[in-house]
Amino acid sequence: GQNIDQPTEMTATEGAIVQINCTYQTSGFNGLFWYQQHAGEAPTFLSYNVLDGLEEKGRFSSFLSRSKGYSYLLLKELQMKDSASYLCAVRDSNYQLIWGAGTKLIIKP
Amino acid sequence: ETGVTQTPRHLVMGMTNKKSLKCEQHLGHNAMYWYKQSAKKPLELMFVYSLEERVENNSVPSRFSPECPNSSHLFLHLHTLQPEDSALYLCASSQDPSTGSDTQYFGPGTRLTVL
Numbered sequence: 001g002q003n004i005d006q007p008t009e010m011t012a013t014e015g016a017i018v019q020i021n022c023t024y025q026t027s028g029f030n031g032l033f034w035y036q037q038h039a040g041e042a043p044t045f046l047s048y049n050v051l052d053g054l055e056e057k058g059r060f061s062s063f064l065s066r067s068k069g070y071s072y073l074l075l076k077e078l079q080m081k082d083s084a085s086y087l088c089a090v091r092d093s094n095y096q097l098i099w100g101a102g103t104k105l106i107i108k109p
Numbered sequence: 110e111t112g113v114t115q116t117p118r119h120l121v122m123g124m125t126n127k128k129s130l131k132c133e134q135h136l137g138h139n140a141m142y143w144y145k146q147s148a149k150k151p152l153e154l155m156f157v158y159s160l161e162e163r164v165e166n167n168s169v170p171s172r173f174s175p176e177c178p179n180s181s182h183l184f185l186h187l188h189t190l191q192p193e194d195s196a197l198y199l200c201a202s203s204q205d206p207s208t209g210s211d212t213q214y215f216g217p218g219t220r221l222t223v224l
Binding site for chain 2: 004008030031033035040041042043044045048050087089091095096097098099100101102
């Protein structure tokens with residue numbers, strides 16, 4: 001079967017750096033997405049990786065290793081507004097999006 | 110504001126009621142989706158419409174009935190629901206689901222409670 005694994009919950013301190021990992025086992029690979037979802041709100045697109053390596057977008061970076069079936073989302077200079085759930089999703093060979101259960105990130109002052 | 114709106118935002122219904130959820134996208138996309146989101150579970154894809162044609166129906170019970178009258182509007186008709194159907198129902202749209210980089214844009218969801 002197809003599977004996406006991410007930690008259920010993480011805690012970090014304001015101003016620090018946190019890395020949220022995502023491992024996947026899917027039938028084929030056509031890219032990996034990260035979304036942010038604040039409580040009670042819509043998931044919003046953060047990043048898309050299809051090639052190995054690191055993509056940086058301001059305070060957020062996303063890394064992909066296709067050979068290891070692994071990605072991470074790196075958040076720097078954490079702010080209280082970064083408290084949210086972070087969803088990892090992989091597009092498989094049939095172009096279906098396979099979703100992880102999300103990682104709830106709690107930021108403490 | 111993502112360009113996808115959903116109404117109502119909250120809905121409480123009894124098991125014998127009939128209600129409908131509405132979704133509208135203002136992004137000019139060609140595909141629309143219904144997802145179910147339950148606590149601590151992955152998003153469950155329910156239905157996909159591409160160019161107003163249903164292309165996906167993931168073994169969803171018949172008490173959920175989608176309708177896509179045009180590329181901008183999507184409905185989910187609900188009848189005789191069960192308490193386990195209580196969840197957040199998310200609508201999304203995208204440009205072309207047959208491409209790898211196709212990004213889905215989500216509405217804020219309808220929080221449904223079935224009593």
